[in-house]
Amino acid sequence: MPTPDDALDMTSDRNLNAFWLRCILEEVLATGVRDAVLCVGGRSIALCLAVSQHPAFSHAIPYTDERSASFVALGLARSTGRPVVIVTTSGSAVANLVPALTEAQALHVPLILLTCDRPRYLRNAGYGQMTDHIGACQAFVAANVDLPDPQPDEQAILRLRESVSAAVAHAIDPETRGIVHINIPLQGVHDSTEVAAGWRMPPLSSLALSGRKNASGAFAPMLPFPRTPPHHAAIDALSSVLDLRPGLRGLIVAGPECPLSNEEVDRFAKAVGFPVLADAASGLRRPEVANLVTPFDALAAVPGVRTAPPQLVIRLGLEPTLVIVQQYLLDNPCATIKITPHAVERDYLHPGCQQLIRPTGQDLAMLAALLGPGDPSWLHCWQGACAETARRRRDILAARPWGELKAASMICNADHFDFFHLANSMSIRNGDLCTEPNQRRQRAFSNRGVNGIDGTLGAFIGELIGTQQPGLLLLGDLAFIHDLTALTFCGSKQVNGCICVMNNGGGAIFDLLPASGLPGYESTIRNTSSIDIEAAARCFRLPYHLAQDETRLASALRQSVAAGGLHVLEVRVPARSSFEDNIELFTKAGNRALSA
């Protein structure tokens, strides 16, 4: 794997911009960045070319629409665990990053924004394509730096390297991990590659020219990246404020973005004997995870698990998706430990929770030793309720006519994919209701930081590139329309994915809201826009499939994997079927009143 040490030969620096950008890239690459999304404009041409030709980058993906591009970067960073660079030109290009920044900030996804700008003296002077780049992103970043104009002298180059390495450290420091923004004013009237007459590399020290080297001669950041010490004595602190002992009615609740691996959850659950109430988007619905219970199945039965309240809840990840789970937790406040990669300000479901930040394997073993074994009859009660409702749920679904929940169930339980992404709105809810533990599917993704229906295609494409595995996306027709420009992705033949567009004629989720009966609902709220999905797929030269029944859906899913590349599968269902399927399930599977 090439490294920053494989930097381009400095004699190839055609102007001061190129040299300045090379210094920036060297410091950025020290974070472990290997992927970039490139959005072109006159200001960013020099940087786009420098990144695309730099041997240390595995992926340098060109995109026109910065909004979709930044969601691609989000999906890539989330699936690889490494920071991803986004390059933009100046002006409104930068503001187009904001939707993805809201999601990345909420999930602490490390993105490094390299926004190219005009020289500083042109600011607020009526010059075209300029705006306040730093201000546009300020609310969402962990660190930012507005660099000076390029200057060819020793002190300026050393300061440049220092300020870039100090900023990018925030992308990888576990304490602050998140978005870093570096704004880069560049020279050049027409574009940033112009050769200024008389440009020659100035005499510089090797430190300024090539950056810092460690004892073995490898590149090192100009300022050493701070190492966050582990949180010591976390379990002692917990046991001094909570009654942690064997025999408790404990519950592990895993939402999207589960911070522990399947193996860690399995080991912990086995040791403590607590049920694991796992969202589909947690990625934990796997046969090897001990004590797994599916939330709807376990909670729909009455009285079921409600004969006694939990005494301890261990929360993993974000809020659970289904209201039935959120309501159960709100109705049953109790001692709570929230295991989290970052300190959180507050958790509305458990305002008094104790936070356990980035526990080590040893911490988890110590906690399990204090708690195990839990109350065995409590575990049996959850497992029994879950198994019984799951049987009824499957029977009810089998008896339903062709519709959204049946189709979602087939898609989410398809065996041909290594990961799935559940889009916001009904996709993630229906996916949660009917995703069974699956041997093949390793990971689950969702954009549950701020729950937008934007950027879903882009995030999925980023995940396909990052995992290099066959992936499946389930999303609604409006979410598909929202992010169409993501499909301009030029590598669609190099990935293997199936985009399942649930075409229910608009936003089916609104059918579950009180507004659904109001005058004007259908035209103003429910069916705001519709497109010809086949024509859209053809427009981006993507293979298209249509499924209007179970047989066709099963074969289209199979075909899309067998053929390779990125496919669009339109799943046409009756508009009200999601609402009707949900009513049927919630009323008959477990005697609970409907609650989305």
Ligand SMILES: Cc1ncc(C[n+]2csc(CCOP(=O)(O)OP(=O)(O)O)c2C)c(N)n1
């Ligand atoms: C960026 C953004 N805009 C608006 C919303 C509000 N919203 C939530 S669900 C929804 C409708 C989604 O429709 P579709 O993608 O077709 O999914 P379905 O409801 O049919 O499952 C909208 C507009 C949102 N969550 N995010």
